[in-house]
Amino acid sequence: MRIAQALRRLALFSAFAAASATLAAAQEAPAPSLEPAGENVWIHKSYAVIEPWGPVLSQGLVVRTEAGVTLVDTAWNDADTEALLALIEDALGEKPSLAVLTHAHADKMGGSGALEKAVIASLAHALSNADAPVRGLAPARRGEPAAPGEALSAPEIPDDLVVFYPGPGHARDNIVVYHRPSKVLFGGCLIRPADASSLGNTADADIANWANAVRAVAARFPEAETVIPSHGSAGGRALFDHTIALAETAANEQ
Numbered sequence: 001m002r003i004a005q006a007l008r009r010l011a012l013f014s015a016f017a018a019a020s021a022t023l024a025a026a027q028e029a030p031a032p033s034l035e036p037a038g039e040n041v042w043i044h045k046s047y048a049v050i051e052p053w054g055p056v057l058s059q060g061l062v063v064r065t066e067a068g069v070t071l072v073d074t075a076w077n078d079a080d081t082e083a084l085l086a087l088i089e090d091a092l093g094e095k096p097s098l099a100v101l102t103h104a105h106a107d108k109m110g111g112s113g114a115l116e117k118a119v120i121a122s123l124a125h126a127l128s129n130a131d132a133p134v135r136g137l138a139p140a141r142r143g144e145p146a147a148p149g150e151a152l153s154a155p156e157i158p159d160d161l162v163v164f165y166p167g168p169g170h171a172r173d174n175i176v177v178y179h180r181p182s183k184v185l186f187g188g189c190l191i192r193p194a195d196a197s198s199l200g201n202t203a204d205a206d207i208a209n210w211a212n213a214v215r216a217v218a219a220r221f222p223e224a225e226t227v228i229p230s231h232g233s234a235g236g237r238a239l240f241d242h243t244i245a246l247a248e249t250a251a252n253e254q
Helices: 002-027 078-092 112-117 126-131 207-220 238-252
Strands: 033-038 041-050 054-065 068-072 098-101 121-125 142-144 161-165 176-179 184-188 226-229
Touching (some): 033 078, 078 112, 112 121, 121 126, 126 142, 161 207
Parallel strands (some): 068 098, 184 226
Antiparallel strands (some): 033 041, 054 068, 176 184
8 A cells, every 4th residue: 555655656746747847848948040031031039938928039130231241139138149149150151240229128139248249230229229228238339310210320231221210119219120132121029910919018118109100111111021020920011000900909098
């Protein structure tokens, strides 16, 4: 009897340990990765474990131009950004010479310290550089001002890229990046994926202006074919309409 009870206790303990290990593995953030998004364009993916959701995906771009490789947004932190930079160098044969950071949240600028360590020039809207220290983030090396509806102008920006400020939406400083040759638009956190039923994180949002900001992007880039959000699958121009509808609903509920 005692042996049988001991065996049952051992079996229960083993099952509990296995379940705990499975849960821990499920909560572990996957390593950064790259996937093709067009000619000379890749999506980079990184994760942060955020309770109660577990690993949360954030995406950015890697673009190869005649001027070199441009990184759009870092990973969530310096360690994962260092891993991402190594992955890019292995895959493309060179590290980025420029990083464009689309707003001052950790999923976009959390690896700014790794950029400085790797001696990579970084660029953001001037508002991002103002907000970054308040949020515990390192600012970009260069903060460029731009009024709503204007493109950022800086000599570091390759001719193939347009860095555009549509006005406040997800955050007051959100910018988007368009790659002319591939017709790929990175909308960052301003654009929501097709399966999103809400605007997501609105802690720093201008909900009243969000729809107008998306309209400004759609009007500025009528030729854009592939639209990539920060937190979900890429799509077409329908993502503009989807995000506008979500933003208008949220604005009406305020």
